[in-house]
Amino acid sequence: MPRSATARIFLKLNSQFSALNGLALLIAGGLVAPVLTANPVDWATMGLRGLGLGLLGFALVLYLLSKNKFVSRSAVNEIVILDALWVLGSVGLIAFFGDTLTTNGIIVVTIVAMVVAFLAIAQFAAASKIQKPVPIASVETREGKLYATVKRTVKAPKEVVWNVMTDHPAYADVADNISKVEVLSGEGLGMKRRCYGPKGENWEETCDLFEPGHSYGFRIHTDADDYPYPFEELSGRWTVVEHSVGSEFDIEIVATLKGSAASKWLFATMAKPQFKAILIDLADAWADRMEREAK
CATH class of the missing domain: 3.30.530.20 (START domain)
Incomplete structure (x- = not known):
């Protein structure tokens, strides 16, 4: 029996975290934009809502993977790569476009990136324990x-x-x-x-x-x-x-x-x-x- 239980737990947590952020951006994009950006532009709200939709889709994929008892190591590591890209993107956003963010915006982006980084590391470690089924x-x-x-x-x-x-x-x-x-x-x-x-x-x-x-x-x-x-x-x-x-x-x-x-x-x-x-x-x-x- 493949030892996928731990990996599926972290996939589910990742799904819940992504869904929570996705819903917040989709429903309250107009309120979030001035909190994150120093000089909100007209398209910022729509951009955040689009990001929210993407996160909800990502959350659905994670949920389906978490329900699969025989989820493969490669499938989990694909999610790890996507999470790592999010973290790198957040670092790049703060490093090169930090002046467009408010102080609260930098804090929010940093906290989200830290949570995603933790989930990525946990998923990667758990994926290493997954064994390929004999059948x-x-x-x-x-x-x-x-x-x-x-x-x-x-x-x-x-x-x-x-x-x-x-x-x-x-x-x-x-x-x-x-x-x-x-x-x-x-x-x-x-x-x-x-x-x-x-x-x-x-x-x-x-x-x-x-x-x-x-x-x-x-x-x-x-x-x-x-x-x-x-x-x-x-x-x-x-x-x-x-x-x-x-x-x-x-x-x-x-x-x-x-x-x-x-x-x-x-x-x-x-x-x-x-x-x-x-x-x-x-x-x-x-x-x-x-x-x-x-x-």
Whole structure:
């Protein structure tokens, strides 16, 4: 499990600080301008409000990153660079344009820069502790479809891995987004099962691919009147192959979203880190069980 908790705490603090400053500039730009600048010009208020909007956008990006349990070290360090640029810009503003600022303005710019510098240093230190997860996961959009995949090696024979993967009721024990799985009828190709979400929402799935000992797939009945999610089509593939360490399994989820182009883009953007986190957690939990049963 990547040790990202500390980095996400400082990202959240940075988000809150940026949002607070952004709101102050956006709402009270007219009042702030004469406090900061010695000779306020007509465009100063609009400039401060524009800066406020930028800070609010930055705060949103930080908030989304802070919610991603598997935020990468590089993503955190990109924020560190942006914070460092803010600090350097503040130093340059005071050094070369200090005569345009009031005494209070210099104090405010200095304090804000010091807080940003502290957050940058804290984020950089915390980012160094982030470990890359063992499962290799990706979520991307291609040709109007969302592709979510995860691959993981496991120290267990292929037969053990296959048995764990096809233990459908136990799937709920390792998948965070599933609370219960019921086999309704059949086995192998054509088997039907019902899955339940964490809030009791449920849907039916039919096995449309079955290669014993190797792979299987399910098509989710998204056309049902009571289907709870905004997918027009949804299917999954689970595969296991032999590997030098034992075995390797992978999962691929393919989804076609409902709605307009804008709503699809927004949902895909928001869902990508969640899909990735779910798949990584699932792969790790499955691998843990597989390796325990292999002993």
